Amino acid sequence: MNVALLDTGPLVALFDEDDIAHDHYRQLLQQERAGWHLTTTWPCVVEASRFLPVQIGTRMLLWVEQGGVSVFPFDPEHLQEMRALMQRYTDGRRTRMDFADASLVWAAGETAIAQVWTIDVRDFSRYRLPDGRAFEIL
Numbered sequence: 335m336n337v338a339l340l341d342t343g344p345l346v347a348l349f350d351e352d353d354i355a356h357d358h359y360r361q362l363l364q365q366e367r368a369g370w371h372l373t374t375t376w377p378c379v380v381e382a383s384r385f386l387p388v389q390i391g392t393r394m395l396l397w398v399e400q401g402g403v404s405v406f407p408f409d410p411e412h413l414q415e416m417r418a419l420m421q422r423y424t425d426g427r428r429t430r431m432d433f434a435d436a437s438l439v440w441a442a443g444e445t446a447i448a449q450v451w452t453i454d455v456r457d458f459s460r461y462r463l464p465d466g467r468a469f470e471i472l
Contacts, residue, residue, distance in 0.1 A: 336366050336449070338472060339438050340374040340403055343453030345382040349394045355453055362451070362472060372403040373447060375437035379405060406441040416440050423461060431457065442469070 347355035348363065363370060379398060383391040398405065408416075416436040423431035423439075431439075435457060442448065443464040450469045452458045458469045 335369055335371050337371045337373070337447050338449035338451050339442060339447050340372040340378065341438060341450060341452035341454060341458070342378045342381040342385070342434050344451040345374065345378060345394065345403075346385045347453070349382075349386060349390050349397075359451065372451070373406050373441065373445065374403050375406050375408070375434070375441055377434040377437045381434045406445065408437065408440070412440065415443075423457075429457070429460070431461075435461070439463075 344355065344359045347353040347359045350356060379395075382394060386394060397403070416433065419436040419439050420431045420433070423429065423435075435454070438450065439461050442450070446463075448463060448467055448470050449472055450458055451472050452469075455471055458471050461469060463469070
């Protein structure tokens with residue numbers, strides 16, 4: 335079984351057939367014989383539902399409900415760590431870490447998952463796991 339974190343962009347692409355990355359992520363999801371165990375966070379689900387039309391977003395939520403992706407939980411006390419990540423990776427106008435990215439990087443630290451499905455190559459190339467390792471971007 336392959337494990338990876340699922341960022342907002344690929345989550346949208348899996349359900350939006352008009353998305354430029356739709357075919358890539360659909361093929362990735364189906365090509366691995368061992369299958370995928372994907373994990374995301376609620377901020378990514380919320381962000382994806384914002385980008386998808388209502389009917390498609392409803393299909394995405396049903397997929398989440400049925401276990402297509404695990405949603406890694408967090409409590410309010412974890413927000414301090416996410417805020418620290420956002421401050422660390424935000425440099426004025428040049429670079430900015432949003433809440434969804436911070437929640438995934440935090441979840442990576444909690445789960446030790448280093449593979450991430452993301453379209454956001456530039457940012458996830460600079461983010462690091464707590465042990466200093468880079469993400470493997472798929």
